[in-house]
Amino acid sequence: MTAQTADKSVFSRRESEVRSYCRAFDTVFVKASGSIMTDSEGREYIDFLAGCSSLNYGHNDPDMKAALVEHIMADGVTHGLDMYTDAKAAFLDTFERLILKPRGMDHKIMMTGPTGTNAVEAAMKLARKVTGRETIVAFTNGFHGMTMGALAATGNAGKRAGGGMALHGVVRMPYEGALPGVDSLAMIEAMLDNPSSGIDAPAAFLIEPVQGEGGLNAASAEFLQGLSRLAKKHGALLIADDIQAGIGRTGTFFSFEEMGVVPDLIPLAKSLSGMGLPFAALLLRPELDIWKPAEHNGTFRGNQHAFVTARVALEKFWQDDSLSRDVVAKGVRLRARLRSIAGLLGLDEAALRGRGMMQGVNVGSGELAGEICAECFRNGLIIETSGAHDEVVKILAPLTTPDALMNKGLDILTAAVKTCAAAHAPKPSIAAE
Numbered sequence: 351m352t353a354q355t356a357d358k359s360v361f362s363r364r365e366s367e368v369r370s371y372c373r374a375f376d377t378v379f380v381k382a383s384g385s386i387m388t389d390s391e392g393r394e395y396i397d398f399l400a401g402c403s404s405l406n407y408g409h410n411d412p413d414m415k416a417a418l419v420e421h422i423m424a425d426g427v428t429h430g431l432d433m434y435t436d437a438k439a440a441f442l443d444t445f446e447r448l449i450l451k452p453r454g455m456d457h458k459i460m461m462t463g464p465t466g467t468n469a470v471e472a473a474m475k476l477a478r479k480v481t482g483r484e485t486i487v488a489f490t491n492g493f494h495g496m497t498m499g500a501l502a503a504t505g506n507a508g509k510r511a512g513g514g515m516a517l518h519g520v521v522r523m524p525y526e527g528a529l530p531g532v533d534s535l536a537m538i539e540a541m542l543d544n545p546s547s548g549i550d551a552p553a554a555f556l557i558e559p560v561q562g563e564g565g566l567n568a569a570s571a572e573f574l575q576g577l578s579r580l581a582k583k584h585g586a587l588l589i590a591d592d593i594q595a596g597i598g599r600t601g602t603f604f605s606f607e608e609m610g611v612v613p614d615l616i617p618l619a620k621s622l623s624g625m626g627l628p629f630a631a632l633l634l635r636p637e638l639d640i641w642k643p644a645e646h647n648g649t650f651r652g653n654q655h656a657f658v659t660a661r662v663a664l665e666k667f668w669q670d671d672s673l674s675r676d677v678v679a680k681g682v683r684l685r686a687r688l689r690s691i692a693g694l695l696g697l698d699e700a701a702l703r704g705r706g707m708m709q710g711v712n713v714g715s716g717e718l719a720g721e722i723c724a725e726c727f728r729n730g731l732i733i734e735t736s737g738a739h740d741e742v743v744k745i746l747a748p749l750t751t752p753d754a755l756m757n758k759g760l761d762i763l764t765a766a767v768k769t770c771a772a773a774h775a776p777k778p779s780i781a782a783e
């Protein structure tokens with residue numbers, strides 16, 4: 351089949367109904383490079399979704415691609431369970447040298463199964479094993495993955511229902527700002543301090559420093575520091591799920607870096623491989639490394655190809671702070687553009703969400719946000735929603751997106767907002783006539 355004759359009927363005929371993104375972006379993609387995806391008709395789309403932040407360095411980075419091709423052509427190991435390989439050694443050395451040491455972090459790296467949810471499972475299991483407690487405190491609107499442990503910590507009702515059984519071992523607390531007029535931290539502290547609150551002593555707090563799926567709510571330094579303090583006070587661990595917000599997305603390698611906290615456990619996935627290859631890991635403080643060999647096993651722990659591309663990504667983008675500074679500057683410009691987009695809808699600063707290159711606008715309803723994203727797609731922009739009601743239009747462009755392309759994408763978004771807002775404008779009422 352040539353690209354020109356790509357036929358979509360096989361998907362509805364043979365692919366499970368569970369498929370999702372393809373329904374919103376209903377075309378057959380055949381190529382991807384940088385921040386552009388191309389479909390079988392030769393149509394180009396600017397990618398403001400970036401594999402939900404799995405492609406922070408864009409599609410098919412030439413240096414990662416070249417290193418991977420070289421590795422494959424030289425018969426480098428493709429699959430080696432978790433055996434020692436040169437590719438794993440080089441990745442670990444580089445991660446230690448460029449990421450951990452400069453940040454004063456002493457964490458060890460546990461290779462988990464290749465999806466984010468498996469790294470979260472490992473974190474939850476280890477927190478329970480270390481503390482001998484069951485309860486994990488997770489937060490409203492949190493998203494941590496689809497396997498049963500991580501699903502228990504995920505807020506979304508539809509996703510939870512998919513589990514088909516009771517989801518155990520997690521209590522929910524309000525994220526910062528989740529309840530109008532309520533100081534979440536004070537409430538959590540009061541609940542934990544009260545021996546009759548009904549909340550068992552927790553094994554861990556599991557939090558996304560910026561909630562990726564739950565509406566781009568960004569926790570403040572004070573909130574994260576408060577949680578860290580509560581964790582210490584109650585003998586619990588702090589787990590920062592940096593799967594979506596990490597790897598440079600907010601402007602620093604870890605999203606919590608400038609927040610004055612050092613989490614005990616840090617699940618990473620999505621952009622860790624640098625090239626969109628499946629790769630997840632759990633960073634753990636060395637004193638917590640009480641695993642017995644093979645206690646959290648898995649056939650695909652440590653993707654050799656991902657070790658190669660992840661190492662290149664670290665060498666290319668994290669030798670100095672130029673990417674970080676660029677992301678911060680891009681984030682400021684993005685904020686300004688989103689502020690004027692919010693203005694078109696009569697919304698103020700309160701509608702702006704997220705930070706760095708992980709920002710969006712709460713347009714007020716999932717219906718309007720969905721229409722805006724659909725209109726964007728018709729005009730060549732891939733963009734998605736986030737939030738409890740899918741009410742936030744979310745920009746997750748590759749961090750490497752050139753400014754001109756970023757502006758072009760934001761122009762498409764601006765035009766879509768104008769078009770959709772006009773369609774949604776209240777009809778003149780009879781009384782006004």
Ligand SMILES: *Cc1c(COP(=O)(O)O)cnc(C)c1O
Nearest residue numbers: 465466467493494495562593594
């Ligand atoms: C995507 C995501 C996960 C789950 O990762 P998968 O690779 O989809 O299993 C967990 N936590 C956060 C914050 C995520 O964004």
